[in-house]
Amino acid sequence: MENSIYYTFSTMAQTLAGAIALLGVFILYRVQQIINELKGIAEAAVMDLETGPANNLIIVNKKNPQLISRIKKGIARNDLSGLKENLDELVGIIDNDSYKEKVQKDFASKYRFKNKIIKQTKIAIYFTISSIVISIMILFIPTKIGLWYSILIIIGFILFIISLAMNVYVVLKTITERALTGFCKTKVRKEPTIPAFDFLSIVRLYDIDLDNVVKAPMNKWESNFMQFKDFFNSDVITK
Numbered sequence: 001m002e003n004s005i006y007y008t009f010s011t012m013a014q015t016l017a018g019a020i021a022l023l024g025v026f027i028l029y030r031v032q033q034i035i036n037e038l039k040g041i042a043e044a045a046v047m048d049l050e051t052g053p054a055n056n057l058i059i060v061n062k063k064n065p066q067l068i069s070r071i072k073k074g075i076a077r078n079d080l081s082g083l084k085e086n087l088d089e090l091v092g093i094i095d096n097d098s099y100k101e102k103v104q105k106d107f108a109s110k111y112r113f114k115n116k117i118i119k120q121t122k123i124a125i126y127f128t129i130s131s132i133v134i135s136i137m138i139l140f141i142p143t144k145i146g147l148w149y150s151i152l153i154i155i156g157f158i159l160f161i162i163s164l165a166m167n168v169y170v171v172l173k174t175i176t177e178r179a180l181t182g183f184c185k186t187k188v189r190k191e192p193t194i195p196a197f198d199f200l201s202i203v204r205l206y207d208i209d210l211d212n213v214v215k216a217p218m219n220k221w222e223s224n225f226m227q228f229k230d231f232f233n234s235d236v237i238t239k
Contacts, residue, residue, distance in 0.1 A: 005138065005153065006139055009135040009136075009138045009139055009156060010135070010139060012131070012135050012156070012160050013131075013132050013135040013136055013139075015164075016128050016131055016132050016135070016160065016163055016164070017132060019128065019163075019164065019167045020125060020128045020129070020132075020167070023121065023124065023125070023128075023167050023170065023171065024121075024125075026171060026174070027117065027118075027121045027170070027174065030117065030174045031114060031117065031118065034110055034113065034114045034117075035078060035080065035114070037110055038080055038083065038107060038110050038111060038114070039075050039078070039083075041087075041103060041106050041107045041110070042071055042074065042075050042083050042087060042107070043075060044102075044103075045071070045087060045090065045099075045102075045103045046068060046071055046072065048099075048102075049068070049090075049094075050068075056094055056096075059093060059094070060090065060093050060094065063093045064089065064093070067086060067089060067090060067093075070082070070086050071083065071086045071087065071090070074086060080111060080114075083107070084107060084108070084111055087103055087104060087107055088104060090103070091103055091104045117170070117173070117174055120166075120169075120170050120173070121170055123166065124163070124166040124167050124169075124170050127159060127162055127163045127166055128163040128166075128167065130159055130163075131156065131159035131160050131162075131163040134152065134155060134156040134159055135156055135160070137152065138152055138153060138156055
């Protein structure tokens with residue numbers, strides 16, 4: 001009987017030690033993937049702002065000239081909490097539902113999932129370590145203590161089952177988590193193009209007097225048109 005208990009709990013301790021090592025490696029790899037995805041969302045948000053309608057970039061630079069720079073520094077430093085705050089501010093400035101859906105909600109969901117996985121992994125590790133300690137204690141405690149020894153064995157089995165179940169749960173939860181199919185995956189990087197100006201937004205933003213802007217060039221345009229017309233009507237072209 002004593003030999004059976006000894007081999008059982010020594011095997012349990014070794015099994016949990018291997019499980020905790022594999023869990024740690026797997027979770028570290030997955031968390032790094034999520035961090036890269038979060039940085040991808042931030043990079044795509046900045047790229048979309050810089051290559052999209054020019055009035056959005058003008059408004060952001062007018063409200064907070066350092067905001068884009070802070071987002072880029074946060075990406076370089078892996079400062080996820082700072083990135084979340086800056087992206088929330090960016091979405092608040094632009095005030096566009098589509099942009100908010102793409103940036104803020106994608107980032108927030110991934111950020112919450114990362115924190116949740118880390119929290120669940122810590123709980124699984126605590127239970128696993130407790131189970132290993134109980135298993136080792138059972139190997140060295142004499143069987144003569146009777147009832148308390150039996151209670152300790154029962155606690156050891158229960159902790160082993162809970163620990164193993166939690167390790168499996170965390171791994172499966174991480175594997176089955178929906179892959180990012182939102183903003184940063186669907187956005188195709190492209191070369192910067194000439195931005196499309198929203199003329200009326202710029203006029204309202206800078207209080208431009210259209211009378212002074214339009215009247216002056218009109219006379220010059222009419223003069224150039226007349227010269228162009230005379231040239232085509234000249235003898236050089238007709239001949």
